[in-house]
Amino acid sequence: MSTALPPKIPSDSRNSIFHQAATASVFAPLIAIGINIATTASRTNLDPQTQRPVALIVGIVCSLIILIGLVCGVAALFGIRNHGKKGILGKALCGIMIPLLLAAIAIPNFRAARARAMRNNQTQLSVDDRVRDLAHELNKQATKMVDEVTRLEGVEPLPNRTLLYKYSLITKTASGIPLDALNQHVRPGVVKRYKTLPEMKIFRDNGITITYQYRDKEGQLIGDFSVGPSDLAQ
DSSP states (O other): OOOOOOOOOOOOGGGSHHHHHHHHHHHHHHHHHHHHHHHHHHHTTSOHHHHHHHHHHHHHHHHHHHHHHHHHHHHHHTTHHHHOSTTTHHHHHHHHHHHHHHHHHHHHHHHHHHHHHHHHHHHHHHHHHHHHHHHHHHHTTOSEESSSSEEEEEEEEETTTEEEEEEEETTOOGGGSOTTHIIIIIHHHHHHHHHHOGGGHHHHHTTOEEEEEEEOTTSOEEEEEEEOGGGGGO
16 A cells, blocks of 8 residues: 655745845845945044045945856856746846946046046145255255344154254243143244245145154253144134
8 A cells, every 4th residue: 555645845936046146146236335435424423544545345245246146146146047037037138237237336536536646645745745855955054043033953854744943942831831832932923924925835835734843952842733725724
């Protein structure tokens, strides 16, 4: 006497791994775009030094998600033979075409941004060279008295288009000078000269910042302040 076997329950081919891969390939680029949009707003609140590494991390994560989606889309196509086109072909093609379209848009923008960055770097280098030349010419004059108590000790070129003037107040001590005296009494006049004097035109035209550092007669730091392009708009 034979025992009848229960009928085999057919598997739902619409939920195969290839269907899931096709669905993942569609959602992956959308998720990456969403992450990029969501983080762009929050990145604007960060300081410039933090923005760059955060943007790099977000870019890497989004690129990996898009790449995974592309791989899923290609892999899903191999399931058409056993599971048919329905639920696979359309999604897989979208999952493949969207990353390719994004790449076609991103590559020209990347090249243009790279070209701008290279031009900016070249400009930055040329201005930094000019800053070094200015420092060299000023240092040829050695130390000199600016007035009866202020002596220019030397000039030092710094990164980011900055020139450091080092002064000594030869009759003063740091303890006898109020902490905010430089900003309150000295800086306003220096800003006015930076904005108006013809000899300051080379600094204005090249976006050069000048930092003034003061020490007392014993070499103790009194303080410093900077004047630069941001002061021109005030």
